[in-house]
Amino acid sequence: AAGVIQSPRHLxxxxxxxATLKCYPIPRHDTVYWYQQGPGQDPQFLISFYEKMQSxxxxxxxxxxxxxxxxxxxxxxxxxxxxxxxALYFCASSLIQGPTYEQYFGPGTxxxxx
Amino acid sequence: xxxxxxxxxxxxxQEGEDFTTYCNSSTTLSNIQWYKQRPGGHxxxxxxxxxSGEVKKQKRLTFQFGEAKKNSSLHITATQTTDVGxxxxxxxxxxxxxxxxxxxxxxxxxxxxxxxx
Numbered sequence: 001a002a003g004v005i006q007s008p009r010h011l012x013x014x015x016x017x018x019a020t021l022k023c024y025p026i027p028r029h030d031t032v033y034w035y036q037q038g039p040g041q042d043p044q045f046l047i048s049f050y051e052k053m054q055s056x057x058x059x060x061x062x063x064x065x066x067x068x069x070x071x072x073x074x075x076x077x078x079x080x081x082x083x084x085x086x087a088l089y090f091c092a093s094s095l096i097q098g099p100t101y102e103q104y105f106g107p108g109t110x111x112x113x114x
Numbered sequence: 115x116x117x118x119x120x121x122x123x124x125x126x127x128q129e130g131e132d133f134t135t136y137c138n139s140s141t142t143l144s145n146i147q148w149y150k151q152r153p154g155g156h157x158x159x160x161x162x163x164x165x166s167g168e169v170k171k172q173k174r175l176t177f178q179f180g181e182a183k184k185n186s187s188l189h190i191t192a193t194q195t196t197d198v199g200x201x202x203x204x205x206x207x208x209x210x211x212x213x214x215x216x217x218x219x220x221x222x223x224x225x226x227x228x229x230x231x
Contacts, residue, residue: 033219042202042221043157056218090156101206102147102159103219 004106025093120222135225137203
């Protein structure tokens with residue numbers, strides 16, 4: 001079965017640079033979520049999109065922005081990177097109209113800011 | 115703010131022993147989900163609980179949702195080495211308008227389970 005695809009899997013950037021993370025949800029899923037997971041921490045919700053519209057916002061810094069495109073893939077844009085942005089970034093997708101609200105997580109993008 | 119507290123942070127057991135992790139929210143949850151994350155992996159959905167007092171079982175795993183829908187537990191009977199990983203509860207709260215806030219899962223801190231053979 002198709003899973004959530006994230007690219008790149010690893011990314012190394014320097015401070016003050018920009019980064020773009022991409023997410024391809026499971027086909028026919030209507031909702032995409034972005035999470036940030038620091039070392040030894042739980043995933044922190046950043047932002048979500050339902051049918052290409054922003055549906056909820058969490059602890060996403062103003063330096064970050066995200067959007068979902070007509071083909072349902074999503075991108076997380078991160079500018080003016082800081083050392084503290086080093087983390088695992090997960091994208092997840094779900095079908096809200098389904099029987100459960102389970103979220104399917106992608107493999108993650110490991111961002112290292114030096 | 116809306117928080118989900120999870121204990122214990124770590125649990126070391128001998129293979130064959132039981133394991134339990136607990137989650138608690140200060141406010142009523144719409145539903146609670148449980149995820150397992152293996153070292154170096156991504157969270158994998160285990161189960162969702164929606165109804166007050168709900169109990170669900172998956173082989174050796176038993177999940178409970180409290181009557182007030184503010185707490186939950188995961189119990190593993192006779193642990194195996196394949197159970198190793200971090201177990202997260204994740205709560206979904208009601209939105210400001212009263213409906214379910216579909217966009218946000220609030221994760222507990224997770225319980226890291228290690229199993230000694």
